[in-house]
Amino acid sequence: MFGKLPTLPFVVPLGIVLFVVLLWLLHRRGRLTVARSAVAAATALYSGGIVANTVFPIYLAWPSSGGSELLPLNLVPVVDYEIDDAVQNILVFVPLGILVSLMLARPTWLRVIAICAGISLGIEVAQFLTARLAHGGHVADVNDWISNSVGGVLGWALSAACMRQPVLARWIGRFRWPTTQSGVRPSRSA
Template sequence: MSTNPFGAVPVLPVAIPVGVLLFVLLIVLLARGKKLTWPRAVTAAVVAVYAAGIFANTIFPIYLSPVDSGEPWTPKLALVPFYDYEVDDALMNIAVFVPLGVLIPLLMRRASWAKVVLTAVSVSLGIELAQLAAQAFFAGGHIADVNDLMWNTVGGVVGYAVYLLALRIPGLSSLVRLFRWADDSSARDASDSRLAVRATS
């Protein structure tokens, strides 16, 4: 008797190559832009591991041989905010997206609240659509839920707030900037220019 009658796709053989390929791509992008440093490589590694973890935990389980119920497929959608949604689920979704709120400004040249929110919404929406597709083709085990979208976005906002707070802490701000992909030299030059103008006026 088969130990895997529903054809469940194993997670690690899929998620690990996804993470590795993403890491290689990010390193290539850094190298081409002549921005490759050890701290930035660490940021790339964190992004790759985070993305692979999100992929593994939000899309899987998926099945290649789902049971045919004989009824036409209808997507399982939860479109009513706050209905039949536990506090624990909300807190978990916030926690999962806090790292994203920290990583976004590390990768962007000029991050802002609007950009972070838009990115968090886009990533979360992509996850929910992927879950919907997994239901359609692989009998995926997750339900696309508008509540997940909302609380994921909150998590991204919280993460960005943590990032901004870290920039206000002496010593820690310098450390954080080492891991940023954008070069701060242009911003420093602009600041020095403004100071010079004020000094001569």
């Protein structure tokens, strides 16, 4: 009914730039390996997908409602929040918790939740701004922020549980960005 801004011309370059920056960081630190490059690629793909699904669609025009527009913002937790939305938002951020755990020197639950909550807040702010300034199709919602943060912590918990298994820890250690001499840095829970 209304034209939409195409997603791919924005998301694909974003993913490519992020991938190149992450590879450059690994190279600069002398940590560039195929396994760590795979983490960089997964992070770039994941980021592009998140932006494509949370910031877009952006419509080229809205119909004139003739009245006052509602603010695209929900700051009331739990009220009218569907369980399906909560589960979806939790599951979408589990991979981020895992990726952040692979990239941090000491991935404590507090550090991972701070990063995941910060990224989720950035998404909610982008949704609010695109809805207000660019005909975005999403509402910024505190419930999404809470659910995303929970998903990030669950990703950290899954990663931490795997790192407690010696065989998995050795294998996962190849993908971790910061490592000790043996290649595996033990995960500490704050």
